[in-house]
Amino acid sequence: MTSKTIEIPVLKDELWWGGAIHDGIRMPYGTEDIEHDLRNLLENSGAPFLVSNRGRFIWHDRPFKFKFGSGTISIDSDNKAILREGQYHTLEEAFHEAAGEYFPALGRTPDPLAITAPQYCTWMEMHYEPTQRKTIDYAREIVRQGFPPGVLIIDDNWMEDYGTWSFHPARFPDPKQMVDELHDMGFKVMLWVCPYVSPDSRTGRMLAKQGYLVNDDRGKTALRRWWNGCSAVLDYTYPEAWTWFKDTLDELVELYGIDGFKFDAGDPAGDANSEWVTGFTWRGTNIPNEDCAAYSRLGLHYPLSEYRASWKMGGAPLMQRLRDKPHTWGQDGIRALIPNAIAQGLVGFAFNCPDMVGGGWDGDLGGTAFDPELFVRYAQCAALFPMMQFSTAPWKALDERMTSYCLDAVKLREQLGPELLALADEAGRRGTPILRALEFVFPGQGYESVKDQFMVGASILVAPVLEKGSVSREIRFPVGTWIGDDGSVVVGPSTIKVQAPLSRLPWYRRETLSI
Template sequence: MYKTTAQETVIPIEKDEKWFGGVVNEAHLMPLAEGYDFDLYGNTGTNQAVPLLVSTKGKFIWSEEPFRFAIKNNQITIANRGETITVDSLGKNLRDAYLNASKRFFPSKGQLPDTLLFTRPQYNTWIELVYNQNQKDILTYAKSIIDNGFPPGVLMIDDNWADYYGRFDFRPDRFSDARGMVDTLHQMGFKVMLWISPFISPDTEVFRELQAKKYLLYDGSDKKSWKDADKPMIVNWWNGYSAVMDFTNPEAEKWFHDRLEYMVRTYHLDGFKLDAGDADFYPVNAISFRPATPNEHSRLWGNLGKYYPLNEYRAMWKMGGEPLVQRLRDKKHSWEDLQKLIPHMTVAGLLGYQFTCPDMIGGGEFGSFIGRDNLDEELVVRSASCSALMPMMQFSVAPWRVLSEDNLMAVKKLVAIRQQYVPYIMELVRRSAETGEPIVRTMEYEFPHQGMAEIQDQFMLGEKYLVAPVVTKENKRKINLPKGVWKSDEGETFVGPKIIEKHIPIDRLPVFELLNKE
């Protein structure tokens, strides 16, 4: 079926066979098409990545190490550095391919993240406060959530709460009583997460301490050994230039974990949003305590989240089956990016990331929410609709600030719709923790070989509900019902296969319950 050389594996693509996987942030380009080419080495695609490809014919491709994969002349070519490549063709469909790979290489651990992440909406302070994170406005935001009729849930305090990166204390000029703030948020019904990263600001007291202990990555351009290395690696990331923690060193990981525990004890925090950690922030020529690829450094950042049931990641390498929450990368405030949510979420599920969160509702790009000129209220509502029956639902921009009364009521109705499905979502969450099976699934996963592999604007919530949100500016859409008997949220019954076209009001989320599969 395939041939292998020392560093290249070639797999023929069968007629009508479609392939998915590798990189979550590329999922809108899947199934993979002729000419596609991506190198996973040192590149997690600004989101989650896994060295796994799965096919609608039941095959999967896996390696423990990053590889380059390309589609050309009806073949997949896997190129790497000589590591073992597994090609398995025992399955018959996409579901078989995923489950066979999952059970063999990243079985679920039977553990859950904090269930509040699923049962209530989440709220992130980023869009409202950006880099001006401060006690007064955080409490105002939390109070406004409740005053405007939204249920309390997880509240995430975003970046710039400390004097500098690596300093584990709230900055006193913006937080006069951080512990009291967190206690007040608890009394209001929230659990509190705090943004952190693996970066250390240079020329600071903490930097000098970590340099002396050799807990940082070192510049390997002079090819010194780790023992002799003396120049910390400084990387460029979205907030400037920083040193990076070296988590191949167990003592460095312990130091960082101790700092997190200090924050929990001192400020009564419940968990952490662990940002950055992308493989491309770990230079290929970096020297670490233990030799590691950039991808392995990214994976080690993921280990820290296991200490805290309340966690969230935006970048990850491997780690499928773990009780780690994965959020899709920040999306722009645009219809084009809204249309990426479903394919990105469903491919995340095919890579072992089941405890997934779509991006912040309306997008995570704060510039779009300054003033009203660039804001599309309908887009915010449809974004809430798209998120409502995904595993998690996260707000950042305050809907009551940017929406008209009618559109605000539409968003609140969507939150109420979600609450009706929370028992079923939690059933899927608990089952997924045992089996690894996706919570949100592609149509092809549940209905193989019915011509649904390329559908990107609807998804299955488990095996029971077909969810078809509007993701375009038009207030109508076509809904593709597979074989079976379906009952809509409006009470109509349909027999599939059938394509129906519907006008969808702004406050409606089309959901079809599968009554009988055949």
């Protein structure tokens, strides 16, 4: 299809969000020259959608290239890109109009436990060596330490092999008994899965014979190099292969009572120059990123489904986690959480989760790189996101005092659980983000570029500390009377420096006006 360039003048004071979620740290767009090709989602997720604070939006069914510069937006796509303007005035109005037409909410939410309680992933605790005994012991220790039971994610290598999604009999001798015991303790259980298949396994040979694996441009089984080696890829764009995968997962649900799945990998194949793949042939599509969308649709069948990479799934009841981040204070670490989460909400991913508290990269907790202060501030920042997930047990990595600060953050989440559930219900019905940019709630008041604070719904302002060694921070308060977690009263609009020792996550509730 022939590409066409559309030039759109940027309006006065107009700023934009959307596209690739991992690029959220650079949003809002419009203040500097930036270009991006949405065929590259930067190992995260996204949508072919841009929305502005002046009530305009751009939608296209396919990924497109865009460029901000010289007072214009250049859109490279076919002639089906849609610019809507003139009828709306704010970011919220434009978002709801676009969502209602192009990515409507599906009327469902993830299991409430994923919203009211933390999630606990075994990755950093067990790496590639999870076992039934370790999993039960970890769950018991969570409760013993005073943390609430939540969603427990059994990560990589619980299974026999990649593509052979059966519990490894030596490591998990009685998975039904394990799941029953976890349920009795109050946990829900998710299993890590990926679309990769060991090509020399019995399963790999069977899937290749049935034509369920992706081929290369020679018609042979293609291999993708990924972080765990080199594997064949299930062609989840092909209905028969997609159904085989779903049936396999359904069997785990039926046999053992598994509650959902962490769908890892599934990153878009990208264009022909992608480092991920060259020459893949998908049977079900030739449109970039649609392979990722097909993988994402698997999660719609389970009450708990987590994705790091997905495409065009606005309005879906999926748990959308940000891309793995290093254990750092920088813009690729903790400082990226809020702007990237704002971007998630503004493309319709309302049930979003920051990266895991405690790190997700090998080496994050080793040597001098590990920073206990950062661990605590990360937990505080995540505490009032739509979802929160630990990868490392605080009581193993921190001393008793700092562990208590993480527990305080979790207790705050429990305290506000009913409000989070009410906002999740609204998101399920209307698609409205749970975590919101200040501009979304207070349009046209000068908060467009604030990305170190966020709103939970329309009345709770959260201002985490994101700088090492800081025991205070400056907070911008919109109009209204704000009651702080410390009992203080602030009348906005105003900008005030508040005290925030390591024990404190500053948050404020806007006082409701009496009628």
